[in-house]
Amino acid sequence: MKATRRLRSLVFHAAAVAASIVVLYPAVWMVMSSFKPGNQIIGNTSILPETWTLENYVTAFGGIGGVPFTSFVWNSVVLAVLSVVGTVASSAVAAYAFARVSFPGRNVMFAVMIGTLLLPFHVVIIPQYIMFNSAGLVNTYVPLLAGKFLASEAFFVFLMVQFIRGIPRELDEAARIDGCGHGRTFGLVILPLMRPAIITTSIFMFIWSWNDFLGPLLYLKDPDLFPLPIALRQYVDQTSVSDYGAQMAMAVLALVPVALFFIIFQRYLIQGVATQGLKG
Amino acid sequence: MPTTTAVPGGAPPPPSAQQLARGEGDAPAPGRSVRRYRPEDTRAGYAFVSPWLLGFVALTAFPMLASLYLAFTDYNLFRAPEFVGLDNFADLFTDPRFLQSCQVTAVYVFVGTPIKLAASLGAALLLNTKHRGQGVYRSIFYLPSLIGASVSIAIIWRAMFIDDGVVDQIQQLVGLPAGGWVGNPDMTMPMMILLAVWTFGAPTVIFLAGLKQVPTELYEAAEVDGAGPVRRFWSITVPMLSPVVFFNLLMETISAFQVFSSAFIISGGTGGPAGSTLFYTLYLYLRGFQDFRMGYASAMAWVLVIVVGIITAVLFRTSRSWVHYTGDVR
Numbered sequence: 001m002k003a004t005r006r007l008r009s010l011v012f013h014a015a016a017v018a019a020s021i022v023v024l025y026p027a028v029w030m031v032m033s034s035f036k037p038g039n040q041i042i043g044n045t046s047i048l049p050e051t052w053t054l055e056n057y058v059t060a061f062g063g064i065g066g067v068p069f070t071s072f073v074w075n076s077v078v079l080a081v082l083s084v085v086g087t088v089a090s091s092a093v094a095a096y097a098f099a100r101v102s103f104p105g106r107n108v109m110f111a112v113m114i115g116t117l118l119l120p121f122h123v124v125i126i127p128q129y130i131m132f133n134s135a136g137l138v139n140t141y142v143p144l145l146a147g148k149f150l151a152s153e154a155f156f157v158f159l160m161v162q163f164i165r166g167i168p169r170e171l172d173e174a175a176r177i178d179g180c181g182h183g184r185t186f187g188l189v190i191l192p193l194m195r196p197a198i199i200t201t202s203i204f205m206f207i208w209s210w211n212d213f214l215g216p217l218l219y220l221k222d223p224d225l226f227p228l229p230i231a232l233r234q235y236v237d238q239t240s241v242s243d244y245g246a247q248m249a250m251a252v253l254a255l256v257p258v259a260l261f262f263i264i265f266q267r268y269l270i271q272g273v274a275t276q277g278l279k280g
Numbered sequence: 281m282p283t284t285t286a287v288p289g290g291a292p293p294p295p296s297a298q299q300l301a302r303g304e305g306d307a308p309a310p311g312r313s314v315r316r317y318r319p320e321d322t323r324a325g326y327a328f329v330s331p332w333l334l335g336f337v338a339l340t341a342f343p344m345l346a347s348l349y350l351a352f353t354d355y356n357l358f359r360a361p362e363f364v365g366l367d368n369f370a371d372l373f374t375d376p377r378f379l380q381s382c383q384v385t386a387v388y389v390f391v392g393t394p395i396k397l398a399a400s401l402g403a404a405l406l407l408n409t410k411h412r413g414q415g416v417y418r419s420i421f422y423l424p425s426l427i428g429a430s431v432s433i434a435i436i437w438r439a440m441f442i443d444d445g446v447v448d449q450i451q452q453l454v455g456l457p458a459g460g461w462v463g464n465p466d467m468t469m470p471m472m473i474l475l476a477v478w479t480f481g482a483p484t485v486i487f488l489a490g491l492k493q494v495p496t497e498l499y500e501a502a503e504v505d506g507a508g509p510v511r512r513f514w515s516i517t518v519p520m521l522s523p524v525v526f527f528n529l530l531m532e533t534i535s536a537f538q539v540f541s542s543a544f545i546i547s548g549g550t551g552g553p554a555g556s557t558l559f560y561t562l563y564l565y566l567r568g569f570q571d572f573r574m575g576y577a578s579a580m581a582w583v584l585v586i587v588v589g590i591i592t593a594v595l596f597r598t599s600r601s602w603v604h605y606t607g608d609v610r
Contacts (some may be wrong), residue, residue: 022390094332103325150335182324251432272487
């Protein structure tokens with residue numbers, strides 16, 4: 001009996017470790033390649049660098065087309081932080097309305113909101129571009145952030161609605177008896193209790209904004225405004241094919257914050273994903 | 281709380297996005313069917329929902345209507361739109377590049393998504409056993425989902441699959457024909473599907489959460505009745521998990537239609553070689569923002585919406601026969 005359990009455990013770990021190696025291989029290869037001299041990345045199966053070098057990182061920090069690398073990082077940070085602030089604020093108030101206030105049209109609006117989860121985003125990019133273009137807002141961050149401040153990411157509104165529904169109603173009623181209206185009930189009772197949902201939303205929004213490519217590709221023309229993904233693409237396009245070293249280094253640098261979030265907050269991330277499919 | 285994605289105790293989910301909508305939320309409390317709202321609730325409700333409502337109207341509803349109009353016009357952003365009737369749609373179906381983009385996307389969606397979901401279900405079943413270290417493996421499997429759509433990973437993928445890249449090297453080592461996948465029109469699709477399959481972790485997490493909700497008594501009862509592991513899988517796990525399978529299938533299919541940045545980076549924004557990575561959304565982008573044929577691109581956008589709508593409807597309709605909801609009268 002004990003032997004079969006041992007064997008099962010062995011088979012399980014063998015399978016899981018094998019899968020993990022396959023899954024992690026591209027990421028490990030990327031990090032290792034960034035420390036190889038440019039000419040050893042292609043035409044070489046060794047995963048460990050034969051000679052370690054920081055030259056690629058020096059090149060990366062040299063910037064792209066006269067714009068310093070730190071400028072791209074800063075732009076990405078600005079966009080991501082503002083996206084998080086806007087999304088958390090607008091989604092939390094909308095979620096409170098959907099979960100706790102009864103008003104005419106609520107159920108229809110809620111259905112429409114969930115419906116937008118299924119809508120291909122590409123149907124709106126042309127007219128949105130025309131709108132922002134005629135308002136003179138191309139080459140600003142407004143088109144990238146407007147939706148974030150208007151709760152356009154239905155996934156987060158839904159996540160927060162689910163979370164609020166799990167908070168006991170007695171708390172609202174107690175607040176009401178104490179004379180709180182909806183504003184204070186939300187601000188003093190519900191919002192403080194929403195911390196886990198807010199953390200999950202913040203992490204996801206930060207990562208999505210950080211990785212977003214299409215939005216900045218459409219709206220930003222001035223390299224001084226470029227966030228990292230667009231800068232990376234520009235670098236890949238304009239450099240000779242052989243310069244893989246700096247590409248690898250930049251790719252690694254661009255993923256550092258995502259990796260940090262993953263390491264620190266994986267519990268929230270995984271719970272957030274699990275909630276998406278279940279509950280309700 | 282039921283573990284399904286459907287309305288608890290409601291009618292069977294009819295086949296439309298809006299019904300999914302209601303399906304995913306809780307049904308309105310029965311006591312509230314008397315339509316009387318307290319004025320302060322109404323005021324507060326609209327105040328709280330107004331950012332979302334404004335966003336929906338200004339950034340989704342109005343643009344959708346605008347793009348429906350533009351689909352019937354010739355518009356290049358500089359001259360006023362000129363009404364051309366159904367010309368754009370007629371052009372679409374005689375445009376070889378458009379037809380190619382449909383083919384590329386269809387293969388990616390209908391081959392890639394099932395493979396990805398099979399991998400992710402397999403991983404979930406593996407992780408749903410009682411062994412140490414589950415959490416670590418789950419995190420490792422999940423990591424690619426966070427970064428898979430990033431430009432960084434597209435760059436890495438290209439470098440790995442290019443001529444003389446690490447994949448080519450391994451091919452040569454084991455005696456397979458030499459050559460990278462990036463420049464070979466026959467191999468770019470497998471490469472793109474591998475990238476999609478690599479991000480199997482997010483649906484795995486959802487499957488796993490579904491598996492954890494299957495009551496263990498069911499398995500115990502079946503074991504007492506003499507059902508073996510295979511029988512238990514098909515008679516308990518599969519039906520109990522079917523709502524989650526449905527959810528993952530729907531969401532993964534819809535998102536597969538919208539793949540963009542990896543194809544853009546890997547092909548240098550061209551959809552090449554030989555149009556083999558000309559995904560639908562990439563062609564839409566090129567038409568709209570490189571050729572400035574905004575009317576044509578809007579027509580493409582609406583064709584996409586309609587196709588995705590039809591697929592969603594078909595999935596919902598067939599789901600009646602294979603998705604099993606538990607717990608409630610049904």
